[in-house]
Amino acid sequence: MTRKTVRIAMNGVTGRMGYRQHLVRSILAIREEGGIDLGDGSVLWPEPVLVGRREQALKAIAERHGLDSWTTDLDAVLADESIDVYFDSQVTSAREEALKKAIAAGKHLYTEKPTATGLDGALELARSAQAAGVKHGVVQDKLFLPGLLKLKRLIDGGFFGRILSVRGEFGYWVFEGDWQEAQRPSWNYRAEDGGGIVVDMFPHWEYVLHGLFGRVRTVQAHAATHIPQRWDERRKPYDATADDSAYGIFELEGGIVAQINSSWAVRVNRDELVEFQVDGTEGSAVAGLRRCRVQHRSATPKPVWNPDLPATETFRDQWQEVPDNEEFDNGFKSQWELFLRHVATGAPYDWDLLAGARGVQLAELGLRSSTEGRRFDVPELSL
Structure with a gap:
């Protein structure tokens, strides 16, 4: 050759x-x-x-x-x-x-x-x-994760019927840097250096939501700096001026509602570092980095709320694993x-760079929403 x-x-x-x-x-x-x-x-x-x-x-x-x-x-x-x-x-x-x-x-x-x-x-x-x-x-890159590729396969196959909502959980505990070294560089927590979880993660959420479910039409967000002081690579203390957690609600085309929590100040109690639950009229799925599990309408149990008795069901066992059916590369x-x-x-x-601009736009509007306490429309961009 x-x-x-x-x-x-x-x-x-x-x-x-x-x-x-x-x-x-x-x-x-x-x-x-x-x-x-x-x-x-x-x-x-x-x-x-x-x-x-x-x-x-x-x-x-x-x-x-x-x-x-x-x-x-x-x-x-x-x-x-x-x-x-x-x-x-x-x-x-x-x-x-x-x-x-x-x-x-x-x-x-x-x-x-x-x-x-x-x-x-x-x-x-x-x-x-x-x-x-x-x-x-x-x-x-997240569109190419095995878990989200399986989720896309379900969407394309009509598994969900009409999609109603998306709920995402992302994050993990990033050590402050004093008694254990931080897993992320210190500039991530300084707004003056371009840090902040909204600036970092909202561009990801824009292309994930846009690529799988439809264009983001509105955003309402709350950003927080839960850990106000951290220690840098030289173990010197510094003030964290950027947000380390963000809580967003996004309305998508077709009336789909997405809620995504992003945090570097949360301890993980889920199977993967990021998970998305998608609920539709015909079925639901939970997709992470690699795994994807489903529950079809025909196999959905009928839980009954009773706080006086312990739960006898193991809810996660009621879901079915989606097979790989192919080899996934990095x-x-x-x-x-x-x-x-x-x-x-x-x-x-x-x-392309226009897709990249949509991510910057969503982050900018998310920060503005948090500052002003308002929901904002997300205008469609063009060259």
Whole structure:
């Protein structure tokens, strides 16, 4: 087969997500499998160029994985005509400016979310990329999770009848950093650095709800900072200025009501770190990262409320597991493959910078809703 090389400037690979999910489990995993078969006798071979601010960290990653190309000079790598794609997984506050530079340099874009710190900036990126004629995509990985792929199979098969509601629970306890090291970087809890769970998670909920059930029409949210003080990577105390928990109600097309709780200050009492319960006239399902369980109308028991007697039913045992019926790849890797095919062949690709702007819009309106105590309409966006 003929090998076609696509060179990718990967900015932010020294971070946890950029390194583990995007570099190791996506790009390097694609290389280990021999590249992406384009179906025309050629294979697309991704060649990563590591970009970041910490020279020693970049050098160590490159040596660990036998990579030759790394740099701390973003401008130089964008000026390099051999670079085809720019990928960004930096901190949110640095992303918008870097994406603008990449568009001006004529690079195709693939980026983590949120794409910008505000809706105006996110829309400007989408419009600029469209005008420049570059291909652009935004990471929307949760749509590729095995549990949600099974849920999509149920929706497409008409299992639910008319869908009534969606209830989501996401989160876990992130240690404060004093007596146990925090699992998330400290900037996540500083609003001035682009932190906050609304900014982080509402873009996820937008594409999950939009992709599975329909466009979000209204939002009402309450954001809270339950843990007001945390300790950073040097074990120094700092004030948490960003929200660590958010409670949202979303009305979707068709009258579906979605309620999603997101929190880094909750202890997990569920089977997976995120779960969505979908209730419809014909059946219900609970989907997580990997599992999906269902209860059809014909098999629904008839509980009777009686607080004077202990429950004799084990409710979770009354649900049926949805089989895999296929092999599921890493969700980040699956989306990378789709985007790189889009770049190489022009294959259809839906998750672009306009989709990313919808996520920024929902986060912005969610924070405004929390501040003003109001429900807001979510206008449809266009270029």
